[in-house]
Amino acid sequence: MAADTARLICASADLxxxxxxxxxxxxxxxxxxxxxLALRYQGRVYGYINACRHIPIELDLQDGNVFDLSGQYLVCSMHGALYLPNNGRCVGGPCRGHGLQALPLHEADGQVWLNVMPA
Structure with a gap:
């Protein structure tokens, strides 16, 4: 992918x-x-705008700490809304049926990239 269509987010090993x-x-x-946020779940990389769909506050109270204790859900630290990590859909809490805004991430050459439109 050309440099003008992707933005480096982090090293793959960081996730x-x-x-x-x-x-x-x-x-x-x-x-x-x-x-x-960029995160890894079941070996794949996902990206989301860091805003709960119930009240648009950041999901993580501590930087990057968005998974619940089971590692199966993303959880809003403010009121406990649960999201599926692989598609961002809310499956528990006041935003049930809504979803996080997904971002187009991909991995290449040991790096995680955000796909962006050329300027």
Whole structure:
């Protein structure tokens, strides 16, 4: 992928299965920074805007700590909403049926990249 269509997020080794997510920022449509997360679940990399669908606050109280104790769900630290890590769908809590905003991540050459449109 050409450098103008991808942005480096982190090294692949920085993401452990059901482990701590890597936080990064994106420019929102209004020009303000948006918090985002890169994480690994069942061997694959996923990316989401770091905002709960119930109340738009960051999921992680401690940087990158978004998995529940079982390692099977992403959990909002504020009110316990549960999301599936592989698609961001809310399966428990006040936002049931909604989903996190997914980001297009991929891995290449030992790095995690965000697919972006050329300027």
């Amino acid at each position: 452990q299965d059901s482990g701590r997510a890597v936080r990064f920022t994106l420019d929102g449509a209004d020009g303000k920074p948006l918090s985002a």
